[in-house]
Amino acid sequence: MKRGQKAKLVVLREADCSASCPPRATPTVACASGELRVVGSTVFMPAMRAVADEYENASGDARILTEATGSIGGVRRVVEAGANANLIAVSDGKSKAHHDRLHAEKLAIVTFHVVVNSGVGLATLSVDDLRKINNGDHADWSRLRDDKTPLPIRIVSRDQDSGTRDLYEQQVLRTGENVLSSNECLDKDRNPSAPVIRCERQDNAEVIHKISTIPGAIGYADAPSLAEARKAGIVTALTLDGKAFDPDTAVQAGYPFWTVEYLYAKERPGAGSLAVSFMDFARSHALAEVRLAEVGFDPCVTKEGLEVACELR
Known part of the structure; x- marks a missing residue:
């Protein structure tokens, strides 16, 4: 199948649908209330x-x-x-x-992407470079691109309840993300001694907004959430080690960031x-x-x- 084609708790009020279903029910859907x-x-x-x-x-x-x-x-x-x-x-x-x-x-x-602000000017990163960004070995984009103009790397992450973050840590970093050091994702205002600039946001819309508006920002989100921002050209979804996800060749392709x-x-x-x-x-x-x-x-x-x-x- 190809892409594109292809809480308060409430106690259940069970209804006896054995006799008949409501008039507007679709016959192919099991009756339940x-x-x-x-x-x-x-x-x-x-x-x-x-x-x-x-x-x-x-x-x-x-x-x-x-x-x-x-x-x-x-x-x-x-x-x-x-x-x-x-x-x-x-x-x-x-x-x-x-x-x-x-x-x-x-x-x-669900397919996910590592994404950067479009001003970074990269289309791919190695997984090894992502790990070095996470641990602070790479703190400026001048180490990773032809343009040697200084541009701090600013990591925009999800919070600790995020399944997306958990997946990124498991499948890409193979370790936890670095310390939280920033409130506004611009500098180390929370923790000046931290090795990285890293902020957290609660949902993907906030992450994408920050990445699209902050120079040097990098983060991650699911492919559907990124569609409009990518179309507008304000973020770039990176391939990892030059690889992208294909559901028909998931193992052979080796792209790690999906679930x-x-x-x-x-x-x-x-x-x-x-x-x-x-x-x-x-x-x-x-x-x-x-x-x-x-x-x-x-x-x-x-x-x-x-x-x-x-x-x-």
Whole structure:
């Protein structure tokens, strides 16, 4: 499949749909009613909201509430919730701490980019250079580009509840990000002795805004969130070691910065429940596939079968 084609907890009010479904329900959507809260990834939540709207329109009598808490915070809520809490989380990749304790379903492939302010003038960086930027060995772009005009490297990161940050640390840096040293991402106003200029923001929109407006800024975000900024030419998405992601050759290509989006529930939802109906819809219904694909996510389950790359993460 090619790209482009391809929380307050609410107790579930189960309805007996065995006799009949609401008149406006779509026949291909399992009948379920009540309220379900979906929390987690700020990257994925806009797409999840679009899927939830389709489900509400198709199911006839269900309400899906969505809240962008960050992947780690969302999974934590599911872990801490009661057994009957009607709550699921979306997470950028497997939860390192809780995957084996929860019911998990693979949903879609998410590609991420390292991005720089367009004034930096680079199109690629090596992973080794990114690690040297993180540890402070490279503190100025003059060490990495032909233009030797001094330009401080300013790192714009996500906060500690971010699944995107966790993925960047695991798959690219292979270590944690350096110390938080800046409030406004311009200088070391928080920690003058820090080896790097590094600030944090809560969501990708803030990260992209900072990178696009601050000279020398570098950070990371998912591909769909970056689409408009890249089109406007205010940020540059870098290849890593000259490589980009291709879902058809994920292993051979060697591009590290991608993952599979997961759905997590406290335990396997009961048959006929709103949770299982919505999770099945999000993973495999044609309406959901369209909503995910149109914003740039590759669904794991398509009418052709399971996306091979989804088995790799």
